[in-house]
Amino acid sequence: MMEDREQHLESGSIHMIGQHIFHSFEPDPAIPGERSTFRFTFQDVPSADPGFPQEEADQIKAALSRLTYCRLTDPVRNRAMFRMLAEARTEIENQSVGSYSKVLSLFAQLIIELVRGIQTEHQTPPAAYTMPRKDKYDQWSRLIDAFFANCQKELTLEMLAETLNLSTKQTHRLLKKHFNTSFKHKLMHTRVEVAKDLLRTSKLSIERIAGEVGYSSTQYFCHLFQQKTGMTPSEYRYMELGEHTASIGN
Incomplete structure (x- = not known):
């Protein structure tokens, strides 16, 4: 009613x-x-x-x-x-x-x-709409994402600053203000996300995946991965493959 x-x-x-x-x-x-x-x-x-x-x-x-x-x-x-x-x-x-x-x-x-x-x-005419133009923020976002996509390499804040044509202090402030992160945390987050994708979609060993995302020490990689996700790489792979098998079975 x-x-x-x-x-x-x-x-x-x-x-x-x-x-x-x-x-x-x-x-x-x-x-x-x-x-x-x-x-x-x-x-x-x-x-x-x-x-x-x-x-x-x-x-x-x-x-x-x-x-x-x-x-x-x-x-x-x-x-x-x-x-x-x-x-x-x-x-x-x-x-x-x-x-x-x-x-x-x-x-x-x-x-x-x-x-x-x-x-x-309900046939309500939509208001005239124009896609917003890209501004400096969007340009920085694309450049930053492309930079961290090479996370298997030895990346530094100085290298990112050079890519953005900014000083290291400006780059640090940019990451904090617009992305709410630091260079170290952004790099670690990217590496963990790439590692998660490799654990889900490949049969590479944990040691090989650690190297693929830029860590020479498998032990250090496992420590960071567990710190970020609450699981070891092996536990994460088992959980993901287990859920995938269950979904196929259903």
């Missing part, structure tokens, strides 16, 4: 109800089912991220501010959003490295899909 009208909840549908709209739910005993509610609020805050396009934030805010009620029934889009919610819930319940960032990313994707669903299914 919403205001003075009744709305049937079809299986797999998503119903969006705006603020200050009185509503209540009455389950039908003849049709058992499961209902999940997702409630969110938004407010204006000054963005500290120079790479975030304010135009997108304004358009999303406008679409949600005008909302009173709408029903989304596209099965493909809805299933994708249900998967996002399930994945976010799993990350919250089983916290691991990167869970916070992943949950933020999932909710951002979810909100975007909701707004696109409103525009598509």
Whole structure:
């Protein structure tokens, strides 16, 4: 029940109800089912991220501010959003490295899909949109990612500074301010992520993988890997291969 009208909840549908709209739910005993509610609020805050396009934030805010009620029934889009919610819930319940960032990313994707669903299914004309132009922040991001992609080599802060055409102090401040990391932690994170990929997708020995990501000492590599992931490389490989085998069996 919403205001003075009744709305049937079809299986797999998503119903969006705006603020200050009185509503209540009455389950039908003849049709058992499961209902999940997702409630969110938004407010204006000054963005500290120079790479975030304010135009997108304004358009999303406008679409949600005008909302009173709408029903989304596209099965493909809805299933994708249900998967996002399930994945976010799993990350919250089983916290691991990167869970916070992943949950933020999932909710951002979810909100975007909701707004696109409103525009598509209810024929709301989207506002004129132009992809934001790349700024200095984006250029630095690409250069930094490309630099650390060579993590098997002996990389130094001085080498990165030369790549960015900055001083070492400027490079250090850039990593801290825009990437919330240091050179040492960025290099270690990249090496561990590459190692995880090799453990999942190759039969290389732990010693060989340590060398492939730039560590001459296998013992030191294993120490850093466990420090970062909570597991030894062997435990990580066993877990990943075990889950992959189970998914094939199912």
